[in-house]
Amino acid sequence: MNHKARTVRVSPQSPPRRGHLPLGDDTRTSDRIEVTSRWLERGGRPWFPVTGEIHYSRLPRERWNEVLGHARAGGLDTVATYVLWQAHEPEPGRFRWDGNLDLRAFIELAARHGLDVVVRMGPWAHGEARRGGFPDWLVERGLKTRTNDPAYLELVRAFYAQTISRLAGLTHAEGGPVVGAQMDNELYDQPQHLAMLRRIAEDLGLRVPLWTATGWGGALVPETLLPLYSAYSDGFWEDSQTEWPQFAAHHFRYGEVRDDLSVGADLREALDGIVLDPAAVPLKDDAATPFATCEIGGGMHVAYHRRPLVTAQDVAALALAKIGSGSIWQGYYMYAGGTQRVGPHGTEQESHATGYPNDVPSLSYDFYAPIGEHGQIRPHHHLLRRLHLWLAGEGARLAPMGVTVGGGSDDPGELRWAVRSDGHSGYLFLTTYQPPKRPLDAQKDVQVTVSFEDADVTVPTRPLDLPAGVSLVWPLRYPLAPGLVLRSATAQLVTRITDEDGDLVVLCATDGVPVELVLDGDVAIDGAVDGARSVGGTTVVDVAEPGAECVVDLPGVRVLVLDEASANRLYRLEVAGRERLVLSDTPVYALDGALVLHSEAERCTVAVLPAPAGLTADGGALDGPRGEGLWRTWSVNVSGAGARTVAADLHPHAPAPPDPVRGGPMDRLSAPTDYSGAARVHLDVPGEVLDGIDRALLRVTWTGDVGRAYVGDRLVSDHFWHGRTWDIDLTPWHDDVAGQGVRLELLPWRRDTGVWVDPAVRNVPDGIAVASAEVVRVGRVVLAEPGA
Template sequence: MNIDVQPVPAAQRLRAEAPPPPRRGHLPLGEPEGTADRIEITSGWIERAGEPWFPITGEIHYSRLPRDRWSEVLGHARAGGLDTVATYVLWQAHEPEPGQFRWDDNLDLRAFIELAARHGLDVIVRMGPWAHGEARYGGFPDWLVERSVATRTNDADYLELVRRFYRQIVDQLAGLAHVEGGPVVGAQMDNELYDQPEHLATLRTVAEDLGLRVPIWTATGWGGAQVPESLLPLYSAYADGFWEDSATEWPHFAAFHFRYSEVRDDLTVGADLREALDGIVLDPSTVPLKDDAALPFATCELGSGMHVAYHRRPLVTAEDVGALALAKIGSGSIWQGYYMYAGGTQRRGAHGAEQESHATGYPNDVPTLSYDFYAPVGEHGQVRPHHHLLRRQHLWLATDGTGLAAMRTTVGGGSEDPSELRWSVRSDGYRGYLFLTTYQPARHPLDPQPGLQVAVELDDTVVIVPSRPTDVPAGVSVVWPLRYPLTDELVLRSATAQLVTRIADDAGEIVVLCATDGIPVELVLEGAVDVHGAGTVRHDGGHTVVDLLGVPGPGALVELPGVRVLVVDEVTANHLYRLEVAGRDRLVLTDAPVYELDGDLVAHPDTGSVTVSLLPAPASLTSEDAEVVAGTAVAAPWSTWTVRTSAGQRPLASGLRPEAAAPPEPGRGGPMDRLSAPRDFSGAAWVPLDVPDELMADVDRTLLRITWTGDVGRALVGDEVVSDHFWHGRTWDLDLTPWREQAARDGVTLELLPWRGDTGVWVDPSVRDVAEGITVPSVEIVRVAKAVLVAEEAKQ
């Protein structure tokens, strides 16, 4: 070893050993040798075309989105770094009456999958038959519930109905399976089924008998589920849960998900349904929770937001989502799967709204229409901060996920004690990544870590990070590279900044790192290295230490032999995309949500003027939808354009204090006797809003944004309820675009019920001191534009 590790406390030293070779061929999953782009499931990771593959999957429900918004949402998903989308096939939507199937309009599963492929996304089909997803009867049609069949079992009559439904799905997927060169790489059987492994296995057999061939067959594995060997169990992690009781301040399970641990299961997700619907109460001492060495650690429901129920309304933040996701990577996840990645709207059927409710025997009442979930992409296409926080992680995984997936996880420390360092390492023995976190949600913060240094013993050396003790503030989660190869000859021994991506321009390669607010940036390079640009040099233990000169940002370039390192700040990183534009991968730095389609940039600004910077720069950037003007570069080596559109915000009303004449008395219902959502709005406060047509003209989408406090609100256009909202501290958005003509003619009416603290509804402590009654500080129109930006290279 060439560095003395004595100065580092024992609690901050560990040996990161190389992983053992994975087991192969022991699972009835994957594809046979010789298959093009072969997918194989090993005991440690998933392989694709012979290389470890780190899938990144987001849940998007085609049947809960307008068909004309599919492309936009899928575009944002791909721009956010996803390579796969998952989607429920809701039985109630596709077979509303026995034997009468619908695959039209936004129920066209095949068209959705083909569009996903156009955006470069593979697809996991969650086939049910039971889905949950806060859908009425878990997605079962009413006619099925009314029949005397033993659902979710191997009952012959039930299986015959399932076979009929599955046949329809398989027909929709004809020619789209991965083995056929298509995008469908996996299928999930049922959902949250805990004690029927034989039935789960039968569902796969039924789908295969009908002709479906996919390499990845999955089942949800949380809650101690008994998953048969023919299915890969996938796990979940949420920062909070609407399904908890209203007396629960913070669910016991939540803190665990902000620590590093090789334990995969969570016994509490969906526990209310297990108890209420299935009568299953788990004894944690009887459920094995340790790592299963035969199976890779894969997830499908990392909470990238959180829904609300009437009785309990969590306020999960973007920072919660980012920290939880990174904690799972630091715990050994080799597949990041998010629920929900894009919000949607509950369907309406012959029986009215098709949401989970006390009326259909569920423990929770949820909104009748909104399924926004505070997802990275909202119910109406709103792009949220965690879309950007997660994209930073996904760009890193796209850059080095092949290496990371095959690395072994070693947890260095971290308990429930808020003062103890939480850290882990993923390594192949030679190189790896150091994970550190001082993050928990604001109401349960962790302590900072003053004078931090850790020592990681690899096969042939010990890496101490940072080179000098450094204070790590509270509220951060980081992953720092260890011995990352910058070039074939140059190794980044360590850095107190995170790898984002790497890209080439005409001058060579650029490796992008992101600094963390409050932590000084140092780059340690192995050996003696010639350094120029935005860094000062010192030497330590035979290595070259570069301290960043000035502040991180889009122009902070450190010039090294054969490569440049760009160290950006967090604000810049949150506006940074990597997209293929005009036939070439480019970094795109912009303050508008963007994605790529067929080589063009598609922007959806909600302000009148935005900037777009590109690296490497094309010769020109033009648009038929907007005014595009070449501007001053953000900093070398970027080129910048200003894009002006008709987007922007327009006020409609402010400072309102409406009174509800006769709000209904609180009620309870469902199998757990929880607070029920009010259905009687006859005594609600009415707020009529005039919406001039010109405010909705000449834009792609018009949102009505309501900042308010109260209990429950509904919005009506004419006599039709077009949106509803359980107040929980966030603004209420609804899309007026489908109702433009009627809204311009008749206006929009808000029906609002007042906040009453003694009702017992749980809201986050940060908003709990709200005044009794109703306030409407502001109502505004948000005009969202669409601009297709065409880049062209100079002719040779």
């Protein structure tokens, strides 16, 4: 396409409808939350929530604080969590809220980290839980569950009453963090039941501004609930013959499609007998409700028959595409992985044995989430944080902006682009990213003109080549300072902060894309500039090489242009009494004014802007600070961190692997249950390797089919190999591991069984290969002001 044809006209948005939905706070509520037809408001301003799913009952209670801290540092302002009925009422009438089932304590801790909470109350949850989270005793009664059957509703009322009693004093109307409640999950054809669940909760005293239900799969959602949508880049629930889910490609294009008919389709068919005709399902909602999400794939789980390899880049590109398509609420599932519970009937995962189409791992629910099952911080935690920092600063401007799609069909050779705008300013979205199974082309001579009511903005001023595999958003007519407007930039806005030298606006460059800043008027420029020129009443600035010291000085403001590697190290945290920017080599979060680091490396660096007067370290030693331009930098020696190899280059033989079997309502491959013919590998782990650190992970780099890890006779971890390493937390079993070691039971990869794995790893040889098994020692360091 000729670049001169890429033009789109945008207009101011009409006012949204108000008061037509039975949602939101009472008008007398402080910090009132309101739901309009196009966005949410809070305290009289548009609000763009960023929510991540974290399951308290699938995490050790002693790890809650760390996980919530990293979630907040990752830019979340809200967490969502399932209340799994099977965990809280294992026997009829005997409720448990102790240990890591203490919902109230979890919510209070979330609030300490500045996080609001959405409670996904069930009664049916799915979440890859046994029987959808229903207790076995409930299923065995043969009731008409998930309907308005009086006998079922009586049990639901008792469960809801227990849950709601734990929320007393914690709701938003009471000044607490609970802002929303979800009714059931993935219920498609019972709107009257969903409405009844809200009535029951309200009768029991629950008052929240946001009442929600999952809306995908053509779900019939009553007017009393706000439909929330999903978007996954792949799905374990697909058949093993499916290379890429039918609807996945929609999520990497800009457009009005909110629904996804792929997600949960197997359960709709197998459990409910519902088979959708895509032509009969309205994928574009009417104008009554805003485009809100609760399940943007933060990663992806694996099933035995199908094991997706979703990447960090998949997750980040998908998230940005949803914003470019008009999302006003980003909700991720999962944001933090966890471990399946073990209940009265054994492990509580979904399986063929409980009538589900899929066998998932018995214990691991890692989901390749931004925060892993054992607190591992994944690359997309950093990629998403860049987006979330932008939403934290610009969400109130962005949420009311409408969407105009400029281009982008399913043709991989066509540039995909869109504009979100208020008619005067906005953001240009561009992408050449789609997962490697169906990549998009690079784009040559990219130049776009956005025609506002009072001016045209052409970006960039000279056409540029856009590499394949990038997804980005550029500001249009962004106010930098009083009287100073950034007309356009070929870099993404991240955040802005004020220090002793005034305002600092942070941008992030895209690798392979030169950075151009275009300023209205004749503007004095200094700093990291390769050149400046006047073009049609603007000043065009060619920025020097981006990085942590790339600062362009402008009247009344400085612009810091980071490279992508530096931007992935950038945090905005409250440290020593004020908001500061932090560049850290290792994952970090803030707690009570201090920085908490979790490091697998023996040494890391932390830079702060504006710098506190000084820092002390608990759990490590500091060198510095030293001055590096804007930043003050400390080197941190992390006590005990590092890795110790305990085995390498093993090729164990499984003497009698079981024959493949099929099961479940869709006759899919079943996870093996017979390990009598598995290979057995014993790993000795010296006790001193486990001492003196915050966490010890056994990291197994291997290929095979299925692995199980035992400490003594206790199954502590399992893994369906899908191309990634297998992490096993040894910390809870310290003494037993030191005395007995770890036993791995491994079954071999056999390609002819028909298990689906990603093309990137599909051609591994049959058999078992353990490249390495190492104990990764994770240290914890707290950096605080002296005397704090």
